[in-house]
Amino acid sequence: MxxxxxxxxxxxxxxxxxxxxxxxxxxxxxxxxxxxxxxxxxxxxxxxxxxxxxxxxxxxxxxxxxxxxxxxxxxxxxxxxxxxxxxxxxxxxxxxxxxxxxxxxxxxxxxxxxxxxxxxxxxxxxxxxxxxxxxxxxxxxxxxxAGLSFREYLNFTQGTTLKAINFNDLMSTHTSIAMDMIATMRPYEHFDNYLKYGHYPYFLENIGLYPQKLAETISLAINIDLPAFHDISYKSIEKIRLLLHIIAESVPFKPNISKLSERIDLSRNNLVLYIKYLEDIRIIRGLYPDTKGIGLLQKPEKIYLHHPNLQYALANEQSNVGNMRESFFINQIGKLGPVTYTAEGDFSFKNYIFEIGGKNKTNKQIKHIENSFVAADEIEIGHNHKIPLWMFGFLY
Missing domain, CATH: 3.40.50.300 (P-loop containing nucleotide triphosphate hydrolases)
Structure with a gap:
């Protein structure tokens, strides 16, 4: 010893x-x-x-x-x-x-x-x-x-001591919270860098090589972690890799199980099971209509990569700002509890409905819904039902 x-x-x-x-x-x-x-x-x-x-x-x-x-x-x-x-x-x-x-x-x-x-x-x-x-x-x-929140990333890289924001406080007093924070620093200046490389602490080892290191980490999770818990063959692992490649090129991905099963040459049950596996190793995140009734073989309505960093590592040429925003939002708020699919708006969380967009995004589509909010990128301070997207990175 x-x-x-x-x-x-x-x-x-x-x-x-x-x-x-x-x-x-x-x-x-x-x-x-x-x-x-x-x-x-x-x-x-x-x-x-x-x-x-x-x-x-x-x-x-x-x-x-x-x-x-x-x-x-x-x-x-x-x-x-x-x-x-x-x-x-x-x-x-x-x-x-x-x-x-x-x-x-x-x-x-x-x-x-x-x-x-x-x-x-x-x-x-x-x-x-x-x-x-x-x-x-x-x-x-x-x-x-979980991976680094935006708040932790700022504390990690800027030497700040920013505290987490309670979700209810964010909903009710986000304007005053943002004004107090911006008086001492400008968090939004660092937001794009966080989306590219700030979620996993080892980015500090070499920012330039971070996407490559992240892709290698994903490979290890698929090749080593999955077989440690599930009796799957090398052929199955290759099919899981193909599934991830298809998802990464198309996020947010709306799975057509029949077509996807045919393309990958998998049964429906195995396909949905492999989606669950990728969720379990925190590479993708499925969005379901009702998390209370999620069964092992229930397909998600939409699939996102677990965090925007993964988009740069797996399919940089396919990345788009809308997907980045939604992926960030569901990753950060999802730490607090289940986020579900909704027919109106982008996401449902607790008893709130959220639309995600840029600075010109309005609540026109959801204003008739009680407790509906817009999480808007490209703004530092919000007003009323419009909350800066970056502030959702302060929930933990």
Missing amino acids: EGLFEKSYQKLLRVPTEFKRYLADEIDWSSRLIGIKGARGAGKTTLMLQYAKLHLPQGKETLYTSLDSLYFTDHTLVDLADQFVMQGGKFLLLDEVHRYANWSQEIKNIYDDQPDLKIIFTGSSIMHINKAKGDLSRRAVMYEL
Whole structure:
């Protein structure tokens, strides 16, 4: 285990602590078993290591390891936990748990057999603990880390300390909030850059190579994360890739299931299932008429890429400003709860109807609907039922 400790110390030593994600303040860190899931590149590992560096003892009591380590080719996770506890270990941080075949069962056994050990683990956004081999749903407290909000992007790149805006406050007092904010900085100046490269924290490594890195991350999610949870063949993965290519070229995509099934040579059920898979790994987002009744094989009315950054990575030549605006809106507000399809307007959220557009967009089409609003791009300050689009990036 000495090698694992050495790597753990190096990881903790190098992790930056200046900028912390929104989820750091939402997690109940006192829980004995905490799971953090999310899309590849969202920052799960950094979040976990930051907590360990700032709040846990540095030494034999704390150990970080990734479950894709070669150590686990001839050691089990249970054996590691047993040895760790015998040597005085109290805090076990497990990264990439889905890369370990029997992760849920063994974590369940460790939780039950080592009552003094606290475990924090991370895994893919496709991870559903109540469907895993070892049912952790009654033991683990699960959280999902979303990509950077526009607010977090500004704090990350500009050194600001902007606070999140409560949704109800945004609806009722957006004009005064925007005026107060613009008195100290101009958020909209940075909005286009955020849409191009600001959603995943690793953009800072090399902005020029970010679209390529993002495309590679998508490939890893399809090639590695999906097979870790579903029994799918290489041929099926290739069909999922083709499906994503078709969607990326046409977003917002209105799926004609019959024609799409024929083009990809898939049954209807498998096609809808593969759409769900791409949603689970946070590459696309389906828009459904009623989220309460979503079945496994229900098709979405529309499909968007999960965030505008993905459009630049997958189909830059096809990107258009209208799609970017809608993709941004549904991504940011969708963090708060389900966004649904509506026959009038673009989106329904809670008891509100939203139209998305540019600075000249009016509420003419939806003004007869109570609680209807326009989320307008290209403006800094809104008035009455017209809210600046960028402000929806401050909801978390």
